[in-house]
Amino acid sequence: MQIKNSKISIKSYLNLLELLNEYRGTHEENRLFALKHEALLQNPKKMLLAWMQKNEFRKTQTLESLSILQKLSILGNFIGLFSLIFGFIAGFGLLSYSGHAPVNVIYYLLFAMFIPLLSMLVSMVSLLSSGTVFNALSLFFPLHWIETVLNFFSFRDKVDVVNTLFSDELKKWMFMSRLQLFSLLFSVGLLFALLVIVISKDIAFSWSTTLNVSNMGFFKLLACIGFPWGHTLPSAIPSVELIEMSHYYRLGENLNTQMIQNADKLGAWWKYLAMVTLFYAIFLRFLLWLATRYGYQEQLEKDFLELDGVQKLLREFNTPFVSTESPKEEKHLEIVKESDEQVSHAVAKVYETIIGWNFSNDEILLVNDAKGISSSNISTVGGNNSFAEDQKVAKEARAEVILYVKSWEPPTMDFIDFLEELLANDNVEEIQVYPLGTVGRNYESDEREVAIWKRKIQGLKSKKVWVIDV
Amino acid sequence: MYSSKESLNNDYPKFAVVGHPNKGKSSIVSSLALDDSVQIGDTPGTTQVKRGFPLKVDGKIIYELFDTPGFQRARRVLSWLNDQEPVSADKKGDVVRAFIAAHRDDERFIDEIELLEPIMNGAGIIYVVDASKPYGSEYETEMEILRWCGQPSMAILNLIGEENYTEQWKSALGHYFRMVRTFNPIKATFREHIELLDSMSQLKEEWTKPIKVAIKVLEDLQQQKIEQTVDSIVSNMVKTLSYIHRQKIVGESATTDEEEKLKHSYREKIIKFEKEQEQNIESIWNHRSIEKVENMLVLDNVGLFSKESASIFGLSQQQLIITGASAGAMGGLGIDLLLGGGSLFLGSIIGGAVGGVGAMMGFDNLYEVKVLGQSIGKRELTVGPMQNLNFPYILLGRSLYHSSVIAKRSHAMRDNIDLEQEEFLTEQIIDSDMRKTLEKVHVSLRKGDEPKEEDLKAYKKVLKESFLGLL
Numbered sequence: 001m002q003i004k005n006s007k008i009s010i011k012s013y014l015n016l017l018e019l020l021n022e023y024r025g026t027h028e029e030n031r032l033f034a035l036k037h038e039a040l041l042q043n044p045k046k047m048l049l050a051w052m053q054k055n056e057f058r059k060t061q062t063l064e065s066l067s068i069l070q071k072l073s074i075l076g077n078f079i080g081l082f083s084l085i086f087g088f089i090a091g092f093g094l095l096s097y098s099g100h101a102p103v104n105v106i107y108y109l110l111f112a113m114f115i116p117l118l119s120m121l122v123s124m125v126s127l128l129s130s131g132t133v134f135n136a137l138s139l140f141f142p143l144h145w146i147e148t149v150l151n152f153f154s155f156r157d158k159v160d161v162v163n164t165l166f167s168d169e170l171k172k173w174m175f176m177s178r179l180q181l182f183s184l185l186f187s188v189g190l191l192f193a194l195l196v197i198v199i200s201k202d203i204a205f206s207w208s209t210t211l212n213v214s215n216m217g218f219f220k221l222l223a224c225i226g227f228p229w230g231h232t233l234p235s236a237i238p239s240v241e242l243i244e245m246s247h248y249y250r251l252g253e254n255l256n257t258q259m260i261q262n263a264d265k266l267g268a269w270w271k272y273l274a275m276v277t278l279f280y281a282i283f284l285r286f287l288l289w290l291a292t293r294y295g296y297q298e299q300l301e302k303d304f305l306e307l308d309g310v311q312k313l314l315r316e317f318n319t320p321f322v323s324t325e326s327p328k329e330e331k332h333l334e335i336v337k338e339s340d341e342q343v344s345h346a347v348a349k350v351y352e353t354i355i356g357w358n359f360s361n362d363e364i365l366l367v368n369d370a371k372g373i374s375s376s377n378i379s380t381v382g383g384n385n386s387f388a389e390d391q392k393v394a395k396e397a398r399a400e401v402i403l404y405v406k407s408w409e410p411p412t413m414d415f416i417d418f419l420e421e422l423l424a425n426d427n428v429e430e431i432q433v434y435p436l437g438t439v440g441r442n443y444e445s446d447e448r449e450v451a452i453w454k455r456k457i458q459g460l461k462s463k464k465v466w467v468i469d470v
Numbered sequence: 471m472y473s474s475k476e477s478l479n480n481d482y483p484k485f486a487v488v489g490h491p492n493k494g495k496s497s498i499v500s501s502l503a504l505d506d507s508v509q510i511g512d513t514p515g516t517t518q519v520k521r522g523f524p525l526k527v528d529g530k531i532i533y534e535l536f537d538t539p540g541f542q543r544a545r546r547v548l549s550w551l552n553d554q555e556p557v558s559a560d561k562k563g564d565v566v567r568a569f570i571a572a573h574r575d576d577e578r579f580i581d582e583i584e585l586l587e588p589i590m591n592g593a594g595i596i597y598v599v600d601a602s603k604p605y606g607s608e609y610e611t612e613m614e615i616l617r618w619c620g621q622p623s624m625a626i627l628n629l630i631g632e633e634n635y636t637e638q639w640k641s642a643l644g645h646y647f648r649m650v651r652t653f654n655p656i657k658a659t660f661r662e663h664i665e666l667l668d669s670m671s672q673l674k675e676e677w678t679k680p681i682k683v684a685i686k687v688l689e690d691l692q693q694q695k696i697e698q699t700v701d702s703i704v705s706n707m708v709k710t711l712s713y714i715h716r717q718k719i720v721g722e723s724a725t726t727d728e729e730e731k732l733k734h735s736y737r738e739k740i741i742k743f744e745k746e747q748e749q750n751i752e753s754i755w756n757h758r759s760i761e762k763v764e765n766m767l768v769l770d771n772v773g774l775f776s777k778e779s780a781s782i783f784g785l786s787q788q789q790l791i792i793t794g795a796s797a798g799a800m801g802g803l804g805i806d807l808l809l810g811g812g813s814l815f816l817g818s819i820i821g822g823a824v825g826g827v828g829a830m831m832g833f834d835n836l837y838e839v840k841v842l843g844q845s846i847g848k849r850e851l852t853v854g855p856m857q858n859l860n861f862p863y864i865l866l867g868r869s870l871y872h873s874s875v876i877a878k879r880s881h882a883m884r885d886n887i888d889l890e891q892e893e894f895l896t897e898q899i900i901d902s903d904m905r906k907t908l909e910k911v912h913v914s915l916r917k918g919d920e921p922k923e924e925d926l927k928a929y930k931k932v933l934k935e936s937f938l939g940l941l
Binding site for chain 2: 031032035167168169311315319320321322323324325326327328358382383384386387406408409410412413414417438439440441446452
């Protein structure tokens with residue numbers, strides 16, 4: 001699998017988001033994938049893209065968000081074209097020259113420099129702000145209102161769906177990037193209009209203001225504005241002479257004779273205006289557009305890595321998979337219902353035979369004393385006894401037998417073997433298995449321990465053997 | 471899933487956990503294997519066949535534990551072994567192998583073969599006894615059989631009940647085992663778990679290195695689990711506290727019914743977030759079979775802000791006022807900074823006072839329902855982000871408490887967790903300095919802003935510290 005470019009696009013962002021909604025893989029699968037693509041471990045974005053590519057087939061839902069986004073992109077192109085045309089029309093409007101009143105360069109400068117600079121400044125402040133401040137500032141942008149109006153069309157709900165997929169920060173960068181692009185296109189339209197008019201019409205420029213600005217003062221201001229290109233293109237800076245020539249007074253004649261005489265010279269303004277548009281409205285806007293594109297891409301990549309599930313995936317790629325599970329399934333035991341079958345709630349005082357399983361003789365005597373039980377025939381079995389000794393005890397047992405067992409030691413098959421030998425003795429009429437607790441607890445046995453003994457004895461299905469539960 | 475190499479490389483330490491029935495063998499395996507899928511029961515014979523629990527790192531087995539059935543006919547086995555021609559000590563293992571070969575199809579010795587087989591295949595012996603019950607000479611038969619196997623061995627004293635016969639057991643086991651350790655799988659901490667592994671590594675020289683590797687792996691894993699737990703808590707806090715629930719409404723203003731419905735859905739969503747987070751924590755710590763007896767997180771004035779809930783997980787009124795004051799002061803500080811401190815920090819003082827009073831007033835106000843919309847657009851009713859000052863601490867307290875119980879819980883434990891019986895005070899684990907750090911993030915979330923990265927980092931640090939304090 002080759003991932004040449006690790007640049008994240010909005011498409012890959014949405015693809016991963018939708019894939020993660022449906023499939024995230026197990027730690028084992030993801031670690032195995034990472035081990036197979038060890039070279040990509042240092043580049044999480046590439047690794048994620050490769051993982052996405054490998055698992056893309058798992059997606060069962062169609063990418064509605066992508067198709068909506070495509071439609072929005074077409075809409076964006078339309079707005080872009082509209083901005084370009086609007087800029088061109090606005091340029092035509094600004095530069096319309098009827099042959100009576102000359103075109104005031106200050107109007108043009110307002111649109112080609114002051115408004116773009118102000119808009120760029122607000123854009124930058126917006127970029128640095130967030131939340132309410134950003135929302136408030138965005139009200140100043142026409143794009144905000146265009147998008148708001150568009151939101152009331154039928155596809156509003158769909159736009160809402162797409163909006164929920166992006167973080168506010170990413171939406172901010174998207175908006176600002178679009179804003180810069182559309183403004184750029186507007187300015188290109190404006191410049192285009194200037195060039196078309198200059199070529200196709202004989203246009204007279206002048207400058208006029210109510211403020212008391214001297215020709216020299218105005219020259220200095222214009223020279224200052226034209227500083228970026230003043231050295232390389234001096235002809236695109238209006239001379240003091242030109243400024244004097246084109247100073248226009250509202251209260252005078254429409255055009256004074258001097259201006260008419262120098263009409264060919266008045267047109268020299270266009271170079272300056274073109275450069276102002278090119279530098280302030282286009283070049284600086286282009287730089288800001290590049291910066292917002294960069295910011296948008298950075299934010300997109302940041303959000304890509306912050307998508308729900310991505311951090312877990314990355315952790316699983318980088319963390320050795322440790323497992324301790326058994327590959328073998330365990331057969332679960334059937335739970336036997338508790339019953340009172342073959343359970344005796346009383347202990348007799350005298351038994352024909354007393355046998356202690358894993359008890360010593362002394363221990364049996366102590367139990368007898370504590371419980372007030374007696375017998376003339378006391379034997380020990382189990383423990384270190386040999387099988388022959390146990391068999392002898394089983395054969396010699398008579399009538400009613402009480403069999404002491406340690407309640408905490410569950411019945412083993414060794415015990416069952418002995419019990420079966422005892423049951424096989426016809427002289428034995430009844431066997432009472434008595435589970436006893438520890439000496440420390442005065443032979444009191446635990447309910448749960450006795451239950452184990454009961455279940456085991458009941459499982460033998462013999463009517464001759466009982467469990468004492470007192 | 472990885473490669474079949476693991477089956478070729480069989481040269482890793484193996485340990486067979488053996489003993490009398492019902493002495494906690496499966497509990498020990500479950501605890502050491504960090505796996506709560508092991509069936510543990512009080513009925514002898516719960517473990518019917520041996521089950522291997524390999525510790526695998528990226529598919530490579532580091533060591534393997536075997537859970538085995540208990541001895542059932544130990545006396546018969548020993549009797550058979552003794553009946554064979556006498557052999558020197560180095561050949562005794564062969565006699566055990568001969569026993570396995572001779573009785574493989576003998577139903578009477580299914581359990582013994584299941585437990586002896588891994589030992590004769592090279593597994594070390596971990597003999598488990600219940601030291602809360604007295605020693606009996608019948609155990610000597612089992613220990614004698616294990617001695618015949620000639621494998622490295624150790625004994626574990628597992629205190630299942632309340633009585634203690636440790637000394638009695640120690641003097642008996644000392645005759646058969648080089649190493650005797652006490653380990654309670656139900657109560658064992660992570661450190662005790664590692665210490666036991668360390669003891670196991672000393673059974674055989676060749677095993678020391680791989681077990682040390684395993685210890686390192688488990689320690690790293692523990693650290694990762696802690697990090698993941700803290701991340702999970704923080705992400706749930708951010709998600710819950712910033713959550714805004716929206717609902718479209720038809721009329722000019724919301725009806726009471728619409729408002730109630732919205733509040734209900736909001737509550738449900740927050741409960742769902744908490745449940746998801748809890749499940750995430752349980753899966754991080756490999757506890758998949760937990761059933762909890764826990765009250766639901768009821769987000770209304772009676773449940774969540776009842777005296778009990780607030781006193782256990784939330785802050786006291788006094789702490790709340792102090793926290794509210796510091797949160798308010800943070801807002802006020804913004805004014806001071808804007809004025810370059812020219813306000814003589816009056817902004818902070820006034821902000822603090824307003825915040826403090828707000829905290830008192832806001833104690834019962836969980837919701838702030840807003841109607842949003844424009845005249846030509848559809849109207850929306852929204853609730854959130856969470857405005858209550860105490861709620862973050864209640865949620866955080868609950869998360870920390872739940873996570874610490876899960877993290878400490880032994881995989882051998884099968885009882886339900888009764889959260890209601892535990893004692894826990896958020897105030898005890900989060901002091902006022904910590905609260906200041908936490909509050910920075912809470913304030914941002916309350917305002918609907920994204921918290922700053924450095925604030926979130928500090929938030930995580932504080933939570934990690936608190937979480938470690940609970941472990």
